[in-house]
Amino acid sequence: MRSRAVLVGTAAYHQLEQLPAVGANLRDLAQALGDPMLWGLPDGNCLVVADPQSSSALLDPVQRAGEDADDTLLVYYAGHGLRDADSADLYLALTGSRANTGYTAVAYQHLRTVVRQSRARRKIIVLDCCFSGRAARALAGGIADETAVDGAYVLAASPKDRVALAPDGEMHTAFTGELLDILRLGIDDGPELIDLETIYQELDLRLRAKNRPRPQRHQENNTGRLPLVRNRAAAAAPVPAGPVLREEVRAAMLSAGLSLARLLRSAGRSRDALPVLRLVLQEGAPDPGAHTYAVQLELAELLADTGQSREAVEVLEQAFLATHKSFGPEAVLVCRRLADLLQESGNHIQACEVLKHALDLMEYGSHERAG
Missing domain, CATH: 3.40.50.1460 (Rossmann fold)
Known part of the structure; x- marks a missing residue:
């Protein structure tokens, strides 16, 4: 971490x-x-x-x-x-x-x-x-x-x-x-x-x-x-009782997989955490959301730490493509981290475009909250 x-x-x-x-x-x-x-x-x-x-x-x-x-x-x-x-x-x-x-x-x-x-x-x-x-x-x-x-x-x-x-x-x-x-x-x-x-x-x-x-x-x-x-x-807010939906199962998988990966990282087993996160993203929820972005950010961080910067950028680019559907703080974090990696690799123009998108997300989110 x-x-x-x-x-x-x-x-x-x-x-x-x-x-x-x-x-x-x-x-x-x-x-x-x-x-x-x-x-x-x-x-x-x-x-x-x-x-x-x-x-x-x-x-x-x-x-x-x-x-x-x-x-x-x-x-x-x-x-x-x-x-x-x-x-x-x-x-x-x-x-x-x-x-x-x-x-x-x-x-x-x-x-x-x-x-x-x-x-x-x-x-x-x-x-x-x-x-x-x-x-x-x-x-x-x-x-x-x-x-x-x-x-x-x-x-x-x-x-x-x-x-x-x-x-x-x-x-x-x-x-x-x-x-x-x-x-x-x-x-x-x-x-x-x-x-x-x-x-x-x-x-x-x-x-x-x-x-x-x-x-x-x-x-x-x-x-x-x-x-x-x-x-x-x-997180503790009560929800109406009802049947367990497939989306709820997927969200639980994302959360559990993320917790397991973080536990492995804290124990010094970062390379063991990589396949866990890859599997979670493959089997998890198809639509972007807080848990999905958190897993993508964690995976990209692990990849960057282990010298796999190119794959880290690919993971965040996939998340970036989905940010037009979300204006939450997780989407802004995705943009920020992707811009950092792009700048480190010398892609300054792309990094600026990503940061501009992050600013647009923050402005749109503030308008929504004000409305």
Whole structure:
């Protein structure tokens, strides 16, 4: 799998207030991201860094993950957010950090630099700490060359001058607790795949209703509209009882085959996963849909990883031909990945045409939702 997540949290401090909820944040967020019904991130691709005691202990794992990821890099930090007495910039606390002394913590700008250096196409930074809105504010500031993170989405727990909450008696911090509920339970009447903007909007609605600090966000290149996890509420929606249809059987085959292939990949058996995916596509549903696109994307990724780029392009071209029947986020992902492969092989004109089609799909989809 081409995605990586690094979950950092500081719960224990020598001179600052303890934050025991952070430990639960890390544990449960890692479990949610690894759930095959949500994102399905393999254990080896999700690293938990608890109570880092130095800048290198916090930043080195992020740098390594950024070097390994070429699809999505997600970096999460929970703990105390500090402001330097002079600059008022945001700092991320370590176990030995002291209040109003930025040099005892990790400057957010250093984390931003490490994330910016990653080759991942999509970069996500989630900050559950006091004053984390300063990170979003910095990214939206006028000195774009110094602050922007290409392809990045920053989601912060609180405005730039507000304190994030770790409510007494609650297992998680206020922000991450709501985030986990959204991931685990889904969003009623929401799409099958949830993107970051949808998560942000739902977080803002729920936290505002509880009179808690409202989240902030900033994005580059419309990253927030790319799907992140499956919507469990949509998957669990009741359906009328009736006979099992042939289409339902085919859809189940696609889902089961995709899960098996991902399990083989996580066990290091990528070549065994290839025939599984080929068989699933051969026997699966004839009409394009979310499951079909997911299998085609997974197969193309496997082929590219094993040096079979030409066949990967052929698989995505078949999916691309079917995108005129769909304007969902899966069709956009097909276009995006096909354009990447075409560009890598030197077919720049074709890549531009595919990206133009993706933009048309997104525009058409937004018109449909508005209507």
